[in-house]
Amino acid sequence: MIIQSIETYRIAVPLKKPFKTALRTVTVAESIYVKVICDNKITGFGEAPPTHVITGESLSSIEYAVQSILKPAILGKTLLNREELFQTLHHSLIGNPSAKAAVDMALHDCLAQHCQLPLYQLLGGYQNQLETDYTVSVNEPDEMASDAKQYIADGFNILKIKVGKDEIEKDIRRIKAVRDTIGPSSVIRLDANQGWTVKEAIYAIRRMENLDLGIELVEQPVPAHDIDGLKQVSDHTFIPIMADESVFSIHDAKRVLETKSADMINIKLMKAGGIYQALKINQLAEAYGIPCMVGSMIETKLGITAAAHLAASQKNIIHFDFDAPLMLSFDPVGGGVVYNKNFITLPADHGLGIQSMELERIHV
Incomplete structure (x- = not known):
C-alpha cells in the first residue's frame, strides 16, 4: 500500500x-x-x-x-x-x-x-441512508417562494433558505413568503452566510420567532471572526444557532465550544482539510454535547460522496446538506451515493464507491 x-x-x-x-x-x-x-x-x-x-x-x-x-x-x-x-x-x-x-x-x-469495506463502515458504520435538505438561493421573495414550492413538489421536506444579502426587512419578507407558500409542515433552515451584524441578527431572529415562522436553526448569522458576536446572538435568541464559517479547525471548534457561542457546528471537508480533521471536530463537539451538520461547497458527487460517508459514520452528525450535485446540469461521476429525491443511500462498494468519471467531458 x-x-x-x-x-x-x-x-x-x-x-x-x-x-x-x-x-x-x-x-x-x-x-x-x-x-x-x-x-x-x-x-x-x-x-x-x-x-x-x-x-x-x-x-x-x-x-x-x-x-x-x-x-x-x-x-x-x-x-x-x-x-x-x-x-x-x-x-x-x-x-x-x-x-x-x-x-x-x-x-x-x-x-x-x-x-x-465501504468507507462509512470503516469510519464507524452508524447508518447508510441520510436525508438532505435543498437550498433556496437568495432572490426576490416571490421567486424564492416559487423555487421553494417546486423543491417541495420534487420531494424535499427540508429547505435551507439563503438570506443576508439585503436589508433585514426584505429577509423577513423572503422567509414569510416561503413559509406562506409551502405551509407549516416542511422544515425551514436559514443560512445568512455572515450577512448580518449582531444587532441585525438578534432583531431578525426575534422577529421571526414572534411571527412563528417555524425556523429550525440559523446558520452563521454574523461574520466568521466575530465569536463574541456569535455568542451574543446565541444568548439572546431561542432558535438554535449554527457555526459554519467560524469553524475551520479543531482549534476554532474548541473556542466556539468553550465559550458556548453556538448550539451546533457545520463541518465541511473543504474547511477542515478532509475526513481526518473533520472526525476530530465532531468528536470534540460530541464531548461538549453539541450536535453537528455536515455540509459542502458547490461540489460534484465525488466530494459529496466523501462527505456523506463521513456523515453516515457518526451518531453525533444529525443534519445533512448534500444537495449540490442535484444543482448540476449533468453528473460526471459514475457510482458514489445514490439520490432518491431527498434521501441519499451510501454505496455498498468498497471505499467511496466511485466507479467512473467523465474526465474527457469535464476537463478544462
Missing part, C-alpha cells in the same frame, strides 16, 4: 440555475479532481472546489498545493501507517484546506478499499 502516483484534473460543470448567497453567485461548478494510485493498483479519488470567499483557494492554488507540496510530502509513504501519513499531510503546509481535503479523501478511499 505504497503511494505510487498522484494526478490532478481540472473540471467544470454548469449549474442548472445560478446559486446565490450573501457571499457570491455561482454559475459553474469548478473543481480539482485528485487521483491517488498505490503500488497494488488500488486507486482513490478526491475533489477540491475553489471557494475564494470562504477558503481563499483558487483552481491554480489547489493544483499547485497538491502537485508541488502535498504530493512530494507523501509520495512513497505507506497508507498502513495512516496516523503518520495524515499527520504529514496536514502539517506539510499552512491553510489550503480544500487541497488537503481532496488528497485526504483519496487516501481514505484507498484505505477502505484495502480493508474491503
